[in-house]
Structures are given as structure tokens and as C-alpha cells.
Amino acid sequence: MKIGITCPYSWDVPGGVQQHIRDLAEALIDEGHEVSVISPADDDTPLPPYVIGAGRAVPVPYNGSVARLSFGFLSVSRVRRWIKEGGFDVLHVHEPEIPSLSLLACWVASGPIVATFHTAIPRSRVLLVTYPVVRTGLEKINGRIAVSEAARTTLVEHIGGDAVVIPNGVATRRYRKADPLPGWPGPGGAIGFLGRLEEPRKGLPVLLKAFEILGPQRPGLRLLIAGPAADPGEVLHRVPAGLRDRVVLLGQVSEEDKVRVLHSVDVFCSPNTGGESFGIVTAEAMAAGVPIVGSDIEAFQQVLRGGEAGELFATGDAADLARAAGRLLDDPARRAALSAAALAAVADYDWSVVARAVLSVYETVVLGSTQVAVTASGSEFP
């Protein structure tokens, strides 16, 4: 299948949508499909062979922050040319409600169009204001995908119509192998945590309380904590003074270092107290094959297969977490078994599985339809 994908945001800026598109495109290529992605990008940005740059994105205020988007008549003509030359069987636009390439692609294209909605931002009034202009584009979409239930709800409430929910995948390959950070995990063992330190629902306080119990019993045990914090000193202060030198805060880390962090610990802890719909960090840790101890919230029950692919503890209960983590630290055989089970379980969430779900949406919309072509819309732009 020949697939054209549009990315609304600048390729050189890290972001969830860009990463989603990269992982999806690569999974589709692995399945033997021909994929072309058009994305805003600076001229000197090195791009993967399947990405076509649509010129420099312009930083503009949108929705209360500054986004780097592609709009205007030059972008229209670039998108037109890309569609004309691409000969795609299906056009897959991402975030078509954002004023950028995806909306333009909807406007100038005809034929099978699939759209993926990532975020849950209600922009109903603005959409209504410009409805005649935006409607032309959005009405051409044949199949709609939402990456989460929240995104689907927003879509239904503010734009109307429905969408199938296909969650993000995990690029399990990328997590499989990495060198541990120098000196980790160390002879006394190490427990890891990833996530925003001050977001209470991520549950770091529960882990710190549990470490107050575990630390004195196990003199060599250390905590490795990665994630952004407004005030790291304050976080460290919550740990009793005698244990503080055994808590290492790395701050925000790069994608590569994140994988290394996962390979640097004996046990990974997901102490979330709620608010997770899937638990992407936990799934990534599973893909790295690190034994996991997670709270028994619904999302983790599901991804950890009710405790088969990771140890579960009572949500918010530091003593129970300390017991569960201690048991794992003492039992290398149990850790190896959980690691193998986690690797097997996370395969269900791999991008190859997600890509097949997306493909079946493509297959549905191309039925009885012709190839993607350009329409008269925007033809006045050379």
C-alpha cells in the first residue's frame, strides 16, 4: 500500500505527535508498505529517507503557547505537489484541527483520508467561527482514529461524529538493549523511577516513604530517579538525612538516557496513584525487561496482566510497596521470571500490532475508492 502521512508539527522539535508518526511510519515500512511523510522541518535538519520537508515552520502563538506550524500559500502548493506526485492509496493526516499541513492536506486532497486525533483540546468555538473553511477539509475524512478515550470524547463533543480508539504503541525494540549508567545498579541493588517528580499522581512520595523503610534494612540499596522537577532540593529534603546520599536525582533525561536508566536498576517502580489510562512508562520499562513493581491501579492491572508480568502492591501503601520491592530484591529467580513475562506481555503493545490496527482502518476506507488526488481547492496557489 502507498501511504502518505502528514505531520503538523516541526520534525526537529521533540514531541509526542512527531514520535507517534515516526514509530508508525517505521512499523508500516517494516510490514512492506511504501510510506511518505510530509512535515515542517528546518532546511538543514537531517531527515529519515521517508520524510519530506515542507519548509521551515513558523513559530506562532496558538492556543496560549507558541507552536511551530506550516501554513500559508507556499505550504499549500508544497502539499499539493506532494500529493500529486505521491500517488497514494490512502492519506493519513494527524491533528487536522491544528492550523498546519494536515488541515491543508485535507483541503486540497480527495480520495480516502484517515485522520488521527491526539489531544483533547476543546477548540469548538474557534472551529465554529471558521467552520465554512475548516469544514470543507474535515468533511472529507473517511475514517477517524483517536489515540485515547479522552481524545475521542473531545472529538465527539466538539466536532461531532465518532472515532475508533487505537492507543499509542511502544517501540519495544528501542528499549531492548542499552548499557547501564556507570556504577549502576551496584552491589547493594537499585530501584528506579521515571516521571515528573512533583506530579502527585505519579506517586513519587509513596516510593520515598517506602525507601525510608527499605533503606535502613539494606545498607547498599540506592534509588535512581529521572524526570523533571521544579525544585529538586525540596524533593531530596523529603528523604531522611541519613538516606539522602543514596537517592540520585538525574533531572530530565534524553530518550537514550531514559533507556539506560531502565537498564541501570534491579527493580523499576511505578507507584502511580491514578490518572494513568495506559502507563506508557511502565510499558517501556517492560520492553527493557526490567522487573516491575507497580501499584494496583486498573491501568497497571491490565498491562502487568494482573501481576503475572510484574509485582502489584496496594495503591498508595508505602509499607506494601516496601514488602513487594524487598521480596523482589531478594529473589533473583523471581526477577528473571518477571522480566521474561514482561517482555512477552509488552509485545501486545508493540508498534507492529498498532500498525496492523491502523492498516485495517486504511483497508476499510480504500474499499471502492480511487487513489488520493488533488482537488480544485487551493489550486489558485501555484
Added chain:
Amino acid sequence: MITDIVIIVAAALFIGVYVSWRAGRIDRLHARVDMARAALDATLLRRSSVALELATSGLLDPATSLLLAGAVHGTRGGDRPRDLAESDLTRALRAVFSQPDFRASLNGKEGADELLAEVEVAAHQVFLARKFYNDVVAATREARRRPLARVLRLSGRASAPEFFEMDDSLVAESSGAPLGL
């Protein structure tokens, strides 16, 4: 004796007249601030409505339209403070107008020239109105700061007027000539 009384009365009279003249001046300045503020509000409102007209005119591609409409929407109250929301609209307009060959791309489209000119005039009026407003705010604040005004509380209960700061230039800092003006 008589002359002393005459002098004291004259001095008291003079001081009274002077103080009431100062108080009247501060009062007039506050009134001018109110007028300048109303004028500034009117120009901002006018700019928003012309920008919205451009957004919905069908002259532009849907992405540009949506961008402008979003910025206009932000100026009509919401979570963002007024000065930031109006600056956002300026930046959105600037991003649209500073595209290379933007004008040429609209050549020959009906009503395009008039509408673009109207946006530019409206944006320029915001620039002027804000300048005048901040001038009179500066004068008022200066008058209120004088020792006599402070000691005798000549400004009464009126609070000191605030400057209105925003990005109001349709011209990108790097490029030279103003657009069409």
C-alpha cells in the same frame, strides 16, 4: 496689623487656589486616561474584527484562517491576560503578513487589497492609541507622585493608572520597511 491680616488671608487664598488647581489637574488627567483607554479599547476591538473578517474571507488557506481566528478568539476574554492575548494576535498577523510574496499571492482576488489595507490601518491605529494612552498614563503618574499631591491626597480614591504594554508592531524586527504604510 491690618496689613498682616491681609497678607495672611491673601496667602491662604493663594495656597487654596493653587492646591485646588493641582487637584483639578490630576482630576482632568484621570479623565483623559479614561478617554485614552476607551480609544485604545476601540482600536483593539476594531483590529480584532477586521482580522476575523480576513480569517473568514475565503481569501486565505484554511490553516492561516484558523490561526487568525484562534488569535482573535483569544482576545475576547479567556484565561490569557488581555495584553498577552493582544500580543498573540499581533504575532499571528505578523506571521501571516511577513510570508514572502504574501501580497502577490492574493493579487487579483476580489476585495483582497481593501481588506489587507484595512487590517494594516487598524493595526497602526492600535499602535497610535496605545502610545497616546501610555503618554497620558505617564503624565498622570508623574502628577500623582508630586509631594504636594501625595501629602494632601489630591488624587482622592482613584488608583494610579497602569501602562498597557503589548507587542503591536506588524513589522518583523529584522525586516525593514513597514508593511504597506
